[in-house]
Amino acid sequence: MLGKVLLPWFGGGAAVWTVCLLFFQCALVGGYGYAALARGKPHAVLLAASLLCLPLRPSPADLSGPSLGILFTLARTAGAVYFLLAATSPLLQRWYSGGDPYRLYALSNFASLLALLTYPVLIEPWIPLRRQLDVWSGGYALFAILCAALAWTRRPAPRPLRPPLRFRASWFVFPACGSALLLATTNQMCQEVASLPFLWIAPLVLYLLSFIIVFDHPRWYRRRLYALLAAVAIPIACALYAAGGNLPLKAVLAADAAALFVCLIILHGELARSKPEPGLLGPFYLAIALGGAAGGGIVALLCPRLFRSYAEFPLLLSATAMLALIAWHRSGDLSRLRQMPLPSRASVAGLVMAALVPFTVFDAGSRPVLAASRNFFGVLRVTEARDAPGPRRLLTHGATTHGTQFLDARRRRYPTAYYGRASGIGIAIQSIRNHLRRPLRVGVVGLGAGTLAAYGEPGDVFRFYEIDPAVISLAHRYFTYIADSAARSSIEEGDARIRLREEAPGHFDLLAIDAFSSDSIPAHLLTAECSEIYRRHLAPEGRLLFHISNRSLNLEPVVRGLAEHLRYRPIRFDSAGDEALGTLSATWMELTPGQAHSDHSAAILWTDDFTSLWRVLK
Known part of the structure; x- marks a missing residue:
């Protein structure tokens, strides 16, 4: 209790x-x-x-x-x-x-x-x-x-x-x-x-x-x-x-x-x-x-x-x-x-x-380990791979890849892993950019390797929220997405829910929730109470994006529950991986203002008092 x-x-x-x-x-x-x-x-x-x-x-x-x-x-x-x-x-x-x-x-x-x-x-x-x-x-x-x-x-x-x-x-x-x-x-x-x-x-x-x-x-x-x-x-x-x-x-x-x-x-x-x-x-x-x-x-x-x-x-x-x-x-x-x-x-x-x-x-593994870290928040490793589709670095948390980056100059600015241009987050960023036709304000809960900074253009503001100081250190030291980005990027260390609750409204055009360590989910970021904090930080036409790729849990009903609670319209995006582009299959859900008909039986609303895994286990 x-x-x-x-x-x-x-x-x-x-x-x-x-x-x-x-x-x-x-x-x-x-x-x-x-x-x-x-x-x-x-x-x-x-x-x-x-x-x-x-x-x-x-x-x-x-x-x-x-x-x-x-x-x-x-x-x-x-x-x-x-x-x-x-x-x-x-x-x-x-x-x-x-x-x-x-x-x-x-x-x-x-x-x-x-x-x-x-x-x-x-x-x-x-x-x-x-x-x-x-x-x-x-x-x-x-x-x-x-x-x-x-x-x-x-x-x-x-x-x-x-x-x-x-x-x-x-x-x-x-x-x-x-x-x-x-x-x-x-x-x-x-x-x-x-x-x-x-x-x-x-x-x-x-x-x-x-x-x-x-x-x-x-x-x-x-x-x-x-x-x-x-x-x-x-x-x-x-x-x-x-x-x-x-x-x-x-x-x-x-x-x-x-x-x-x-x-x-x-x-x-x-x-x-x-x-x-x-x-x-x-x-x-x-x-x-x-x-x-x-x-x-x-x-x-x-x-x-x-x-x-x-x-x-x-x-x-x-x-x-x-x-x-x-x-x-x-x-x-x-x-x-x-x-x-x-x-x-x-x-x-x-x-x-x-x-x-x-x-x-206990063995050395098949890939060279450049860095390894363990702290209160889990186990992190940075490794290098030389096989197809080319030399690249990978950030893993537990057994799950949380970001990759090509090492060659031509491709190192490519958004890879779950964040490719054909993914839900890639489509959403391009869509809202075309709609607003101005620089964007983007909030990202979860830094990873900083891959989403690759979408930054001159005048954009990207604000990342990351609770694990080791992730911030590894992202700066072994990956260049933040340094290469044309956007003005900043990283706020601490629990995203607490930081967002304490901050003035961010007026984000897009707020992406991607704070999952390994395949584990911080359930307090998927509750009705937390969704109200997200809404306070969105611009009038702002969109919420949830990364719900998960081997163990089907999180779509939970996000649909949040959509009903907020009276937002949910859209699911599934994308296949492309080895040549270094992308992985991914599932994102976008919530946009505007009520739409939904199947109430498929929605599960989590709250700070109740978060049950039984109904979402795969």
């Missing part, structure tokens, strides 16, 4: 959710640590005091970077209430440790799973975000009152025992790897589709489900079975990772999800095998929380600085298999390898293969 509130404030990328998870994992550490020390009556007082933080009302924090901004916003909005909420599970299990507390742990995770599954089906589509925050605040108030009453009447719990060091290490390492793999898989999925609750929830559901299964009863985790499954799932996921964006989306998502689930069962299954007696619940849960926060921090903060790709995904798959082998060795199973039956030896061989296969996906 809070993650969705933050999306339009921080660019709508997958990293928004990654940093949100990191915050809640760190707050969980604090809650679990506090639970080990908490006493009933002081805890009741803190719960009562936390009601002063309600209702939740997030507001964006403008700090030096988006990651810090997200962390500070969440801490200011929900830090206190989540801190106390996180302490509840270990406190209750400590108070009721006379029974089987691990069934309570499984039940706690089941409740979280139920809430996750409920959100995209029963809550997100029907309840506005502000109302969601109010309802949640009311639910928390009820929880605080009930829990405070219970805490006030409980007797002090006995001091926990000191666990052996080897147990503490396993309690930390397995959750750390599981948490890191959760975030790495989520990043991998979202970079090719969109950063939306639907794709956030799916990996998290598998994460919680793995805890529920292995902590419900020891019989559910069978080492040999899951080792064999890992020997199949990990190589398949790595092969699809190496193939990039050239395979059907559903197959890639299914393979990633299968590998994630198998690995999580292994990691959390080994964790469950080392669980302590109820008297050590506090240290056990604290170690799990510390491991989860460490794994989240590695993926959210460290990996973007270490890697220039999402290399942590295959590496963590390999790490899972290695940790499983270490666990087998510590338990003495590997020392009995020769005496094992054939299926058991096959499972060990499968784990060895699963540990080694991920390293085969």
Whole structure:
């Protein structure tokens, strides 16, 4: 819920959710640590005091970077209430440790799973975000009152025992790897589709489900079975990772999800095998929380600085298999390898293969890499190609080409890729130029390689909006579209929606929306609220252009929904690629003032409160 509130404030990328998870994992550490020390009556007082933080009302924090901004916003909005909420599970299990507390742990995770599954089906589509925050605040108030009453009447719990060091290490390492793999898989999925609750929830559901299964009863985790499954799932996921964006989306998502689930069962299954007696619940849960926060921090903060790709995904798959082998060795199973039956030896061989296969996906590639960059907004590469139709440079984001430019002097001013003269954007620029017969004012949301500047003529004004500073740097350093353009071009760094909302009307004759990273869509740029911002910046006869080429999603109904909302006329343009001109097939939609008859059944209106992928998945 809070993650969705933050999306339009921080660019709508997958990293928004990654940093949100990191915050809640760190707050969980604090809650679990506090639970080990908490006493009933002081805890009741803190719960009562936390009601002063309600209702939740997030507001964006403008700090030096988006990651810090997200962390500070969440801490200011929900830090206190989540801190106390996180302490509840270990406190209750400590108070009721006379029974089987691990069934309570499984039940706690089941409740979280139920809430996750409920959100995209029963809550997100029907309840506005502000109302969601109010309802949640009311639910928390009820929880605080009930829990405070219970805490006030409980007797002090006995001091926990000191666990052996080897147990503490396993309690930390397995959750750390599981948490890191959760975030790495989520990043991998979202970079090719969109950063939306639907794709956030799916990996998290598998994460919680793995805890529920292995902590419900020891019989559910069978080492040999899951080792064999890992020997199949990990190589398949790595092969699809190496193939990039050239395979059907559903197959890639299914393979990633299968590998994630198998690995999580292994990691959390080994964790469950080392669980302590109820008297050590506090240290056990604290170690799990510390491991989860460490794994989240590695993926959210460290990996973007270490890697220039999402290399942590295959590496963590390999790490899972290695940790499983270490666990087998510590338990003495590997020392009995020769005496094992054939299926058991096959499972060990499968784990060895699963540990080694991920390293085969790293190669130099078929094209020279001039530059590579990874930051909060994703992975960028500039490469050179020498094959037909001639020497050229390419800018790719994830697995998707975002711009190309010929290197020879004769053709380097050609608009290429999705922006050729036969494309929807090329036709629209020429049409409005012929109609107005004066210099144009053009706004472009998304810079890419700066290809659209090739359409600039003397007197024109081209204003680009780009959120990723790395894109701006690469466009200036490795491509010459901006420098070669006859138009007066400028680049505004920052989220286009925020910048346009803050600026005076731009009186654009044409405003092109082309801000998609990889094949992922920043959904906050396709909502009814954002379309009103676009309209405010258009000249009286101005046109809106949306680039909707996408391997995974059919965005035409969404743009038609915006057209109906604005009372504009939608026109779809499909163009085929031409290798000789360096162009690719593209689909654009143009919205022009003037109501036209449209098929309402084909229109889907997204809003800031509701953006569903289900109806637009291909």
